[in-house]
Amino acid sequence: MIRWFRVQVLMIDYTLASMARRKARNLGLLLVYAAILFVLASVTLFTGALREEAVRALVGAPEVTVQRMVMGRHALIDRDGLEALRAIRGVQWAEGRLWGYFYDTANGANYTMIVPSGGIVPSGGREAVAYGAPPEPGFVRIGGGVARSRGVAPGDWLFLLNPQGRLFKLRVEAVFPSASELVSADLVVLSEADFRAFHTLPEGVFTDLALGVRNPREITTIVEKAALVLPDCRFITRRDILRTYDALFDWREGILLALMGGAILAFMILAWDKASGQSPEERREIGILKAIGWETGEVIRARLWESALVSLFAFLAGYLLAYLHVFFFSAGLLRPVLQGWAVLYPEIHLTPRIDGARVLTLFLLTVGPYVAATLVPIWRAAVVDPDTVMR
Amino acid sequence: MVFPVARRDGSARSGSLSRSPFPPNRAATALVLLAAGLAAVLGTVLDAAFRRGEGETGRGTARMVADLGLTDLALFTEARYTRNPSLADLHTPFQDHPLALDHFPSGSLIGPPTPWGQASLTKGEVPE
Amino acid sequence: MDTPMLTLRAVTKTHNEGEENACTALHDIDLSLEGRGVTVLRGPSGSGKSTLLSLVGCLSRPTSGRIHLRDPETAEVRDISALPERFLTLLRRRTFGFVFQSFNLIHGLSALENVMLPAYPLGQGRREIITRATAWLERLDVAHKARTPVELLSGGEVQRVAIARAMVNDPPVLIADEPTANLDSDLVRRFLEIVARFRDEGRMVLMTSHDPRVWESVSVDRVVTLRDGRIAGDEPGPASPARQGGGGAP
Ligand SMILES: Nc1ncnc2c1ncn2[C@@H]1O[C@H](COP(=O)(O)OP(=O)(O)OP(=O)(O)O)[C@@H](O)[C@H]1O
Ligand SMILES: [Mg+2]
Numbered sequence: 001m002i003r004w005f006r007v008q009v010l011m012i013d014y015t016l017a018s019m020a021r022r023k024a025r026n027l028g029l030l031l032v033y034a035a036i037l038f039v040l041a042s043v044t045l046f047t048g049a050l051r052e053e054a055v056r057a058l059v060g061a062p063e064v065t066v067q068r069m070v071m072g073r074h075a076l077i078d079r080d081g082l083e084a085l086r087a088i089r090g091v092q093w094a095e096g097r098l099w100g101y102f103y104d105t106a107n108g109a110n111y112t113m114i115v116p117s118g119g120i121v122p123s124g125g126r127e128a129v130a131y132g133a134p135p136e137p138g139f140v141r142i143g144g145g146v147a148r149s150r151g152v153a154p155g156d157w158l159f160l161l162n163p164q165g166r167l168f169k170l171r172v173e174a175v176f177p178s179a180s181e182l183v184s185a186d187l188v189v190l191s192e193a194d195f196r197a198f199h200t201l202p203e204g205v206f207t208d209l210a211l212g213v214r215n216p217r218e219i220t221t222i223v224e225k226a227a228l229v230l231p232d233c234r235f236i237t238r239r240d241i242l243r244t245y246d247a248l249f250d251w252r253e254g255i256l257l258a259l260m261g262g263a264i265l266a267f268m269i270l271a272w273d274k275a276s277g278q279s280p281e282e283r284r285e286i287g288i289l290k291a292i293g294w295e296t297g298e299v300i301r302a303r304l305w306e307s308a309l310v311s312l313f314a315f316l317a318g319y320l321l322a323y324l325h326v327f328f329f330s331a332g333l334l335r336p337v338l339q340g341w342a343v344l345y346p347e348i349h350l351t352p353r354i355d356g357a358r359v360l361t362l363f364l365l366t367v368g369p370y371v372a373a374t375l376v377p378i379w380r381a382a383v384v385d386p387d388t389v390m391r
Numbered sequence: 392m393v394f395p396v397a398r399r400d401g402s403a404r405s406g407s408l409s410r411s412p413f414p415p416n417r418a419a420t421a422l423v424l425l426a427a428g429l430a431a432v433l434g435t436v437l438d439a440a441f442r443r444g445e446g447e448t449g450r451g452t453a454r455m456v457a458d459l460g461l462t463d464l465a466l467f468t469e470a471r472y473t474r475n476p477s478l479a480d481l482h483t484p485f486q487d488h489p490l491a492l493d494h495f496p497s498g499s500l501i502g503p504p505t506p507w508g509q510a511s512l513t514k515g516e517v518p519e
Numbered sequence: 520m521d522t523p524m525l526t527l528r529a530v531t532k533t534h535n536e537g538e539e540n541a542c543t544a545l546h547d548i549d550l551s552l553e554g555r556g557v558t559v560l561r562g563p564s565g566s567g568k569s570t571l572l573s574l575v576g577c578l579s580r581p582t583s584g585r586i587h588l589r590d591p592e593t594a595e596v597r598d599i600s601a602l603p604e605r606f607l608t609l610l611r612r613r614t615f616g617f618v619f620q621s622f623n624l625i626h627g628l629s630a631l632e633n634v635m636l637p638a639y640p641l642g643q644g645r646r647e648i649i650t651r652a653t654a655w656l657e658r659l660d661v662a663h664k665a666r667t668p669v670e671l672l673s674g675g676e677v678q679r680v681a682i683a684r685a686m687v688n689d690p691p692v693l694i695a696d697e698p699t700a701n702l703d704s705d706l707v708r709r710f711l712e713i714v715a716r717f718r719d720e721g722r723m724v725l726m727t728s729h730d731p732r733v734w735e736s737v738s739v740d741r742v743v744t745l746r747d748g749r750i751a752g753d754e755p756g757p758a759s760p761a762r763q764g765g766g767g768a769p
Contacts (some may be wrong), residue, residue, distance in 0.1 A: 003642030007639065008638040009645065011639065018627060021626075242621075292637040292685075293612030293688070295605060386578045387573040390696060
């Protein structure tokens with residue numbers, strides 16, 4: 001064991017000495033490799049953390065959301081639907097939700113306006129609400145993104161022009177804590193009266209309905225019954241929402257990784273080329289090593305240490321930088337990809353989460369092919385006859 | 392001693408080099424660096440665990456989601472179907488034509504909504 | 520000394536056998552070498568000297584015929600003509616040190632690193648190897664160049680570093696192929712001094728040379744002449760007791 005370890009240390013020493021001869025080339029290779037790994041690891045860590053964050057946040061989403069569909073589009077739903085749902089056995093509570101989008105012509109941003117559910121129907125079964133109590137008419141609570149893009153703070157006035165051109169003057173009561181920006185960045189929370197006035201929405205209609213069930217295991221049955229009562233509605237369960245996000249992040253990660261695929265491939269070709277382009281000089285060197293008593297296996301191992309060291313260092317550097325990037329610098333380099341064309345962005349502070357399996361996959365999918373790509377040419381060069389140096 | 396002159400001459404010249412008879416062990420340096428890197432990786436794991444532990448924020452966010460009745464993340468605010476992908480009706484991303492390119496770049500990142508349907512409720516590994 | 524160190528029986532070596540450019544470099548060689556003394560192989564260029572050295576040194580295998588080698592550690596005599604490469608390598612690194620025709624040091628590495636290389640697979644500690652390699656460099660008076668990359672060394676220094684590399688594992692046999700080509704008389708003389716020292720230590724030295732200064736040197740025990748891949752002569756050298764005896768009693 002000690003013997004083996006000593007031999008490996010000496011082999012590494014030799015490998016490093018021979019790598020030092022082509023310093024620029026090897027450093028360049030290491031840099032490119034580390035950069036690729038940095039991007040891959042950033043995407044992996046970022047989407048992993050976001051997925052986790054989504055799951056942690058959205059466990060609070062309504063158990064079932066009921067959407068009325070008209071001609072394939074989402075339509076307003078009235079109080080009759082609400083009463084029908086409440087009549088179903090197993091439904092703990094049901095309430096109409098008021099929310100909608102608002103395009104702010106002042107800065108080109110889209111806001112999500114919402115009336116807290118507690119404000120519409122006194123919900124018997126739900127626990128006391130902290131955010132849920134609606135503001136008084138004339139007051140709003142806003143998300144951090146809105147506050148930033150309009151430059152307002154608690155106590156300031158928020159002026160909004162409704163779609164008809166009427167000016168609404170609302171007092172900012174609070175800005176949601178920045179830790180919640182992932183879900184609250186674009187929110188404008190207001191009273192029901194203001195909401196209906198702002199959007200000229202008649203009494204008795206809602207954007208959609210939310211309902212809670214007594215026993216989560218009954219959701220399927222309840223949704224089946226509800227579908228009979230409200231045949232023109234679509235039912236979205238909390239599980240559906242979570243699954244949507246699971247698929248969404250897979251999709252996003254997949255897209256980015258596919259984009260990276262080209263770069264990875266190019267790099268693999270480079271690695272292959274480097275390893276297979278064994279110059280006559282290098283072949284001679286291998287011949288010398290064999291003639292002075294190295295076995296083929298030892299020559300291969302020494303050369304493999306080279307690719308192993310390059311890829312290990314590249315992986316470590318890429319991964320560590322990616323961790324810093326994602327969890328200490330809020331994934332600044334990935335934001336352009338994420339943010340698209342929106343005007344208003346959430347400032348996300350992700351809680352670090354390391355998915356060991358994913359990191360391991362990343363490791364195996366990059367280091368593995370690299371070492372493998374170099375193995376064949378190394379092996380081919382290492383089987384030279386030791387007597388070649390006698391010529 | 393066969394070449395005393397050459398030798399003295401040589402040691403004078405090698406005086407500028409390190410005097411230790413043992414040249415620096417590159418392998419040891421590399422292995423130490425590697426170990427440091429691995430320790431740092433372990434550090435990230437610990438950091439993640441620590442920050443998750445102190446992260447009351449997640450629960451606060453979940454509370455807000457419950458209280459306000461939110462269903463989606465505010466990641467992309469430019470369009471209905473990117474702001475609320477889980478509530479977007481199935482046709483929104485393809486309003487113009489099923490093959491039409493998306494207007495917003497994030498639309499291409501989000502992908503078409505999947506009609507999970509009621510039948511899929513019983514299976515699936517999404518945590519409660 | 521009862522059994523010879525090396526015995527070749529009817530050894531033939533054909534390079535690139537079965538191909539168009541096949542070339543039989545050695546025909547039917549019978550030779551036995553004691554485990555000590557200095558033996559010089561001489562002969563015109565292309566006569567098969569290097570080929571014979573690589574067969575003897577376990578670098579290649581004969582096309583036909585048998586080679587027996589006495590293992591220096593176990594004193595066991597083995598037929599090495601058909602040994603798998605792995606065993607051949609193991610045997611080679613305990614038995615032989617090589618100085619090649621063009622020295623073949625590895626460029627980019629320092630003299631010390633070059634000398635250390637043959638010891639790497641043996642699993643000794645790095646410090647131990649460095650100490651030993653440095654001792655050899657000192658013995659050969661190139662220790663002051665230990666940290667110099669070998670491509671910056673002079674011809675004589677390269678030669679001595681190559682010898683140090685051959686000796687670092689302390690082999691009982693030194694094999695040197697044209698070690699004095701391109702060296703001036705002074706360097707040849709120094710080289711022969713080194714060889715004489717090895718001989719006095721009880722090692723065997725086997726080398727090829729075109730150079731009369733080498734085979735007429737006082738420390739040579741035996742001179743074998745090759746011509747066209749056959750042994751054309753096998754005489755005692757100046758140091759041989761037979762010749763001294765012959766010369767001392769006219
Ligand atoms: N690998 C090989 N393939 C084909 N022919 C070879 C090979 N090695 C040696 N030969 C041939 O075998 C013959 C003997 O070569 P060898 O190198 O043994 O000669 P030598 O006596 O060492 O000559 P020199 O004094 O010039 O070094 C030569 O004709 C050479 O061309
Ligand atoms: Mg030759």
